[in-house]
Each structure stands twice: as structure tokens, then as C-alpha cells.
Amino acid sequence: MLSTTSDGNHYLAPTVVESVKILVVGSFGVGKTTLIGSVSEIEPLRTEETITQASEGIDELEATPKKTTTTVAMDFGRITLTDEIALYLFGTPGQRRFWDLWSGLAEGAAGALVLVDTRRLADSFEVLDQLETRTSLPFVVAINQFPDAPSYEPDQIRTALDLDDETPIVVCNAKNRNACVRALATLVRHALKTR
């Protein structure tokens, strides 16, 4: 591990000049923060953004459209990889209604790790749809294998999620640091192939 400043982990080493980010996306409760906590050198931190959305499903009879302001939390962590490079992992809800929040994050990202729970495969459809239609980010599907979840062959997952043959699928226990690091390495290898 590289040393940081005397403030412990508060600051990065002064030699760090470059940051790379990877998005960890997936539906609620799929284990994004768990994965980030498994690999981060700092306790996962949280920032909150307010987003303003037009209310859905309400007849607009008044002159001013109804809007709601909501707060969305984003958890993140970091790994200092070399003297000069820090990797940031941002856990973001990937659903359509949060697009404004994570569109800025997607710009310049190395790629996205899509966490999937096999008990709730359908919850991943919208996230994958957003990634495919609204970004050109390389992504890897990581199955967060819960103990009581049914186990599928990667080909079954590929068919169920309608993934391209090129999209890597890895099995990854979000609590296991080594498994998470391997999943991230798979994503970066895939990103290198696609450019």
C-alpha cells in the first residue's frame, strides 16, 4: 500500500496527478456500496445531490408544472493504484429517473461495473438499457452471488439479460475484496479492447 499524508487517509499522496473513475451501477440493494467498501482504501463516503423532476402521472391542469426536488445519495470509494493514479468508484443508481445525476459521471469514465442479483434479474433491465442507449461506456456484468440466490451459467444470464457476446460476465461476491478487484480488472481489460 502506498502511504498517504500525515492526515491518515484524508488526502491522497501529493504525487497523485491523475484520477480514473469507474461507475458501479445496479438496482437498489444489489450490493454497490458493499462492493465499494470491499476494495476502497477509505471508508465509503456519501455525497447527496438534489435533482428536480417533473412529477409523473399527474394531470398538468395548473399553469406551473408540478416539480419535486429529491435528494439522491451517491456512495463512493477510492484506491490509490500507483504513485500517480487514484481510482475512484462511484456507486450510482442506474435507473432512468436518475439519468441527470449520473450522465455527468459517465462522461470520461473508464467503464461501468453492472452489479446484478440473480433473484431480481428484471431489475437490471432498465440499468442496462440506459447504459446501452445513452452512453458508449464499456461495461461488465458482475453477478453478486447471494447465498440463497439461484446459480446460473453465464450463458443463461447472457440470454436472460440480452447481452452482446462481447460483454464479459463475471461472478463476484461483493464482500470479497479479491473477487471485486478481479471484476474491476476484467472491466479495465474490456475497456482496453474496445478502444
Next chain:
Amino acid sequence: MPDAPEDDYVDHPIRSYVRTGGRARPTHRLTPATLLIGHTSPRATSVGRQEREVLSQCRGVISMAEMAAHLGQPVSVLAVIASDMIDAGLIGVRPDSDTAAGPSRETLQKVLHALNHL
């Protein structure tokens, strides 16, 4: 750490942009992974409370997201304040951090190599 209750919506009690004088757009591209750096000898200049708070969290190299989390402010609000502070020479920014074009091939190879050896 279990997954956060991300879908708990909370109405925000104050309008964040009161803090930024109503401005919503920073003049620099400052994203959550942008790295800021505090100057070791800050210019002797009178600054407001917002700026002092930022300076107190910027005594080394730190990302926008981390600083926002420590200050309890949204990144988008910090971006407006930090942007002005960069223009005023109070803090610096690492130009190669989180570029819009994304990491170079060479950088990705370094990242992969490092991940393989963690």
C-alpha cells in the same frame, strides 16, 4: 457496510444555490473525480465563510467528491464555489484528473497492471 437506503427520498430543507449566489454553472469542469490541490502557502486574502470551509478541507490533494462529502454539500454546489476559488488562485486543480475524454490507453494499462498486483 450494507447497501444504503438509496431510495429514501428526502426533501431538501434549503435551496442549495443560495450558497452560490444563485449561480448553478461553474466556469471550470469540476466533476466528482476532479482532484483539487491546496496551495502550501495560501495567498493572504480575505475570503468568506464558504471559501474558508473549502480551504480547511484542501490542505493536500483531494477529490471534489471527498471534499463535498466532508463539507456535507452536493458536488454541484461545491463546483461553483471551487471554480471561483481556482480563478482567484486560492486552490489548484490537477488537469489530468477525470478528463472529459476519459483515461488514455497508457493510463488504462497502468490501472490494469496495478489491479492485477493488488
